[in-house]
Every structure is written in C-alpha cells, then in structure tokens.
Amino acid sequence: MPFDSHGADITIVPVRTRAELTRFIKLPIRLNAGDPNWITPLMMERAEALSPKTNPFFEHAEVQLWLAVRGGRDVGRISAQIDALAPQTPGLKTGNFGLIAAEDDAVIFSLLFRAAEDWLRARGCVRALGPFNLSVNEEVGLLVDGFDTPPMVMMGHDPAYTGGRVEEQGYAKAKDVYAYLCDPTADLPAVVVALGDRIRLNNWDEAAFIVLLPNVNEAIADLKGKLLPFGWAKLLWRLKVSGVKSARVPLMGVKRKFADTMRGQLLPFHLMNAGRNASLALGYTQFEFSWVLEENMPMRRISEAMGATIYKTYRIYEKTL
Structure with a gap:
C-alpha cells in the first residue's frame, strides 16, 4: 500500500515475522526520545504481550499489527483486533484499534487507520473503538491531558499531538477515563x-x-x-x-x-x-x-x-x- 508523502513512499507493512514485531515494539522509543516523562517498557514484557504463544488474549481474539515504513525507516504503527468475548450490540459489530504511535504526519496516520479500518470492515465490523492495547483489561484510551508526569504501571503515555491526528481521521470521543492521584499522608475528611x-x-x-x-x-x-x-x-x-x-x-x-x-x-x-x-x-x-x-x-x-x-x-x- 504505497503512498507518496514529502517525496518518499510510505508503505504499510503487516507484521508477520519476529523481526518485524521487534521493530513494532521498539518504534515508540524513538518517537518519544525527547520526552522526559516517557518510560521505555521492558522489551521482554512487550514481546510476550504481543505474542500468541504467551498472551491468552489471542485465544479468543483475532489481531493484526502494521508498520508504516518510509525511506527504509519505521515511522508509525497500529493494531486492529476483534475480541470474540467482548459484548456486542446487535447490528453494530465493533472492532478495536490500538497501539497507535507515529511521527507527527497526517499522511502516516491516514494510511495506518485506512489499513486497520479496511481489516475491520472485511470482518463485518461497522464501528471502530479504541485505542485498546490490546484489550479492555490492559492499557485503555489515549492520553489527552496530563502529559507533564510519567505514567504509572500499566498506563499509557502518548505524544500530545496524537489525539488531534486521530480526530483528523474522523474519530470522535466515545468516553473519557480518569486517573486520580492520592496523597496517602494527607488527613482524611x-x-x-x-x-x-x-x-x-x-x-x-x-x-x-x-x-x-x-x-x-x-x-x-x-x-x-x-x-x-x-x-x-x-x-x-x-x-x-x-x-x-x-x-x-x-x-x-x-x-x-x-x-x-x-x-x-x-x-x-x-x-x-x-x-x-x-x-x-x-x-x-x-x-x-x-x-x-x-x-x-x-x-x-x-x-x-x-x-x-x-x-x-x-x-x-x-x-x-
């Protein structure tokens, strides 16, 4: 799926091999390199979470990962998944996207979401919901406020531009979820x-x-x-x-x-x-x-x-x- 952007082709590559999965996992490290609040996850844990051999989620879900590549360099990634155990509304089959990360480029986001949406449509989905990384029991939602502190365990951290790029692809807020911070030393009311x-x-x-x-x-x-x-x-x-x-x-x-x-x-x-x-x-x-x-x-x-x-x-x- 080539597309010309800024004089170079962007190719959307389905992740098939272990080497491609490693590239998929490592991409956010480069994208967030200048962010003092980014915390690099353990590579071993991420590999296990995204492997059908070690994550039970794959036993009841269909998952596809993609990389966006331009000029031989990885510039974006996304997942699409359908969980057979997730509740569905009759006539409104919903699939999920997740693990979205890309350079601040509208074309990259457009091509990544096109790949994910085409995959979901081909499986009968009429609605996309996300991000879920990969399920509702893991990282949920895209960070839209609170970029000035590092994330806690099993919580996400995203570049501030990501939400706007997602909305450019026609996505609207379904709901927000909050993280509350508590000081245990404070006196209780x-x-x-x-x-x-x-x-x-x-x-x-x-x-x-x-x-x-x-x-x-x-x-x-x-x-x-x-x-x-x-x-x-x-x-x-x-x-x-x-x-x-x-x-x-x-x-x-x-x-x-x-x-x-x-x-x-x-x-x-x-x-x-x-x-x-x-x-x-x-x-x-x-x-x-x-x-x-x-x-x-x-x-x-x-x-x-x-x-x-x-x-x-x-x-x-x-x-x-």
Whole structure:
C-alpha cells in the first residue's frame, strides 16, 4: 500500500515475522526520545504481550499489527483486533484499534487507520473503538491531558499531538477515563473517617477487595527496556530493598449481593482507606486510582472525598466504518 508523502513512499507493512514485531515494539522509543516523562517498557514484557504463544488474549481474539515504513525507516504503527468475548450490540459489530504511535504526519496516520479500518470492515465490523492495547483489561484510551508526569504501571503515555491526528481521521470521543492521584499522608475528611468507623462498628463480614500494585515504572525508568545484563538486579533491588515511592490501584470491587445495600455502598470508602493505609505502611508518597469512567459518579465522588484529584485523562474514540 504505497503512498507518496514529502517525496518518499510510505508503505504499510503487516507484521508477520519476529523481526518485524521487534521493530513494532521498539518504534515508540524513538518517537518519544525527547520526552522526559516517557518510560521505555521492558522489551521482554512487550514481546510476550504481543505474542500468541504467551498472551491468552489471542485465544479468543483475532489481531493484526502494521508498520508504516518510509525511506527504509519505521515511522508509525497500529493494531486492529476483534475480541470474540467482548459484548456486542446487535447490528453494530465493533472492532478495536490500538497501539497507535507515529511521527507527527497526517499522511502516516491516514494510511495506518485506512489499513486497520479496511481489516475491520472485511470482518463485518461497522464501528471502530479504541485505542485498546490490546484489550479492555490492559492499557485503555489515549492520553489527552496530563502529559507533564510519567505514567504509572500499566498506563499509557502518548505524544500530545496524537489525539488531534486521530480526530483528523474522523474519530470522535466515545468516553473519557480518569486517573486520580492520592496523597496517602494527607488527613482524611471527617466524613470519610466516620464512614469507616461505621463499617467497623457494625462488625459485619466484608465482601470486597482492593489491589495495590507497586509502580514498577518507577523502578525501570532508566533500564532502557532491558533486563540484561544487569537490569534485573537493579529492578529487584529497587522493588525489594530500596523500594519505590508510588503505587497504583487498578482493581477494586464489591460482591454483587452487597453492591446495592447501604453497607455495600460504604465499602469503597473502607477499601480506599485500606489502600491509603497500606501505602503509608509501605512508604509510598502517592498512589494512583485508575481508571475511572467519567460517568461513574459514585467512584468519582468517593475518590474526591478521599482527597484524590484527576491528574490524567485518557480518551476512547469511536468511528462509524
């Protein structure tokens, strides 16, 4: 699929070989080289995430990756995927795009999206939604606000121009998701303390969970994506000995049978407070609660009652094909 741009052909190349996959993975490193807030992911982890041999997502999804090449140099990339397990609206079959990264060039973005959209149409999709890298359980959305700080573990970071280039291809906002930042050392509002006391005084069995992950990105920031020869030792030392100073809460849930009860509605406050206390005990100076859908007002109110503030916004785009 050649296209002339600035005097040189752009070719969209389907990723087929291990060497092409390696180029696909490494491209964002060059594109973000001048960004002090970019953190190079571990190459080994990225290779496993994009391999059908090691990522179970491929067992129920069809995935295609492409590279944009100009003058022998990789200048862009994109994925398209259809997850057989994703809920579908009758008559509105939806496929996804993801892993979008390219030089700031409208032609490159146009050709990449043309390839992804043609692939989705050929499989009966009438709507494209993304970016998902690769699924809703991994990195979701494109960073559109909050470029001035590094991303936490399992969160994305994109050049500021990317959102505008995506919109030029006819994509519009489907919804935003937020990342909240919380200072665990800050005093809790009295109402939150009272709610936590109310749960304890009732002395009932808790039926909920929260997951607090150390921010591995903080530990790998200077490893340049490599664990060998000595990166693994630095990583282990930072995680086990010197420690990291930040964390992320990616998962929190209340058992369905309690969700609509008064106690169930109080539990998220208790869980967030548990995350706060764990952060203090582990020496974390901040933790991120993400991602939160913009329409999820109960969780937004809880986060803000805990003193957390939105510091990053990720956008999910859609387009009728």
